[in-house]
Amino acid sequence: MKINIPGVKCPDCDAKLKATVEDLAKQRTVRCANGHAIALKDSGGGARTAQKSLGDLERTLKNFGK
Numbered sequence: 001m002k003i004n005i006p007g008v009k010c011p012d013c014d015a016k017l018k019a020t021v022e023d024l025a026k027q028r029t030v031r032c033a034n035g036h037a038i039a040l041k042d043s044g045g046g047a048r049t050a051q052k053s054l055g056d057l058e059r060t061l062k063n064f065g066k
């Protein structure tokens, strides 16, 4: 499940970034449209928690189909 985080902007040029909760949880480095590399920081581990919740939700939804 890919959930884009809204409102993430490049600190260098203010371009909108396409970062997912997974990217943030894994603290990946993403690039903006102008090629700046931004190291995502999951401060406090919120994204990890959110991603885990999403995983649980996904499993719950799958179980509905049984």
Ligand SMILES: [Zn+2]
Pocket: 010, 011, 012, 013, 014, 015, 032, 033, 034, 035, 036
């Ligand atoms: Zn940029």
